[in-house]
Amino acid sequence: MAADGLDQVRSQTDKFSIKNKGISMNGRMLKSGLAMLACATLGAGSLMAGDGGGGGDDGVFTVRANLIGYQEVPALSTVARGEFKAVVNVHDQTITWRLAYNELEGTVTQSHVHFGQMGVNGGISFFLCSNLPNPPPGTQACPTPPGEITGVITAEQVIGPGAAPPAAPGQGIEPGAFEEIAAAIKAGVAYANVHSSKWPGGEIRGQLK
Numbered sequence: 001m002a003a004d005g006l007d008q009v010r011s012q013t014d015k016f017s018i019k020n021k022g023i024s025m026n027g028r029m030l031k032s033g034l035a036m037l038a039c040a041t042l043g044a045g046s047l048m049a050g051d052g053g054g055g056g057d058d059g060v061f062t063v064r065a066n067l068i069g070y071q072e073v074p075a076l077s078t079v080a081r082g083e084f085k086a087v088v089n090v091h092d093q094t095i096t097w098r099l100a101y102n103e104l105e106g107t108v109t110q111s112h113v114h115f116g117q118m119g120v121n122g123g124i125s126f127f128l129c130s131n132l133p134n135p136p137p138g139t140q141a142c143p144t145p146p147g148e149i150t151g152v153i154t155a156e157q158v159i160g161p162g163a164a165p166p167a168a169p170g171q172g173i174e175p176g177a178f179e180e181i182a183a184a185i186k187a188g189v190a191y192a193n194v195h196s197s198k199w200p201g202g203e204i205r206g207q208l209k
Contacts, residue, residue, distance in 0.1 A: 059089065060087065060090070060091070062085070062088075063185055064083070064085045064086075065209070066083060067192060068080075068081060068204055068205070071191070071205040071206055072203070078204065079105065080101065080196075081102055081204065082099065082194055082204045083099070084097065084206055084208070085098050086098075086185075088182050093154055093178045094154055096150075098148070098149075099149050099150075099194075102145045104145050104196045105196065106196030106197040106203060107196060108143075108196055109130070110127070110129065110131065110142060110194075110195045111127070111193065112192070112195075113185075113193075114161075114190065114193055115171055116189065117188075117189050118188075118191075118207050122161065123160055125159065126153050155176045158173070158181055159175050188207060
């Protein structure tokens with residue numbers, strides 16, 4: 001009876017030991033599997049981060065501006081309002097833009113993006129639209145308010161503001177210098193402007209940022 005009882009105890013102990021070993025092995029396998037899964041996930045994340053399709057590309061960026069009379073130099077009091085948005089792609093050398101405006105107090109004559117900081121009047125870098133005689137080739141007509149117009153600027157449409165012969169040195173952006181005006185836009189040193197017959201120098205303006 002005693003021997004039989006001892007054998008039963010040993011049998012139960014062996015079973016318990018085997019079961020514990022199984023649990024331990026399963027635990028190690030589970031940890032190993034989790035580690036492999038973590039490595040695979042990390043690798044996939046790294047691959048996705050380096051696939052070139054993310055939004056962290058400094059060569060493609062978006063700028064916006066609200067155009068109002070108070071940003072003109074000198075400031076103007078007008079009920080006119082406007083909005084400008086552009087996506088600048090330095091790689092493709094394109095600026096895809098949209099301009100909308102309303103309630104101008106004069107007849108719309110032309111619109112541009114200028115090279116200049118806040119509070120300073122700068123030269124024209126490229127035309128958005130014009131109703132004046134002899135604008136640069138390919139320039140669209142400015143619509144009657146409420147107006148909305150879109151377009152794409154390439155290096156060919158960049159006209160300056162570079163040297164203004166014979167004496168003035170200009171502002172250093174030569175015709176076709178896309179990278180330079182793109183850098184200025186990114187730095188916040190460019191603005192959109194809508195001109196009118198009442199204010200030929202510009203009725204509404206907004207700094208691009």
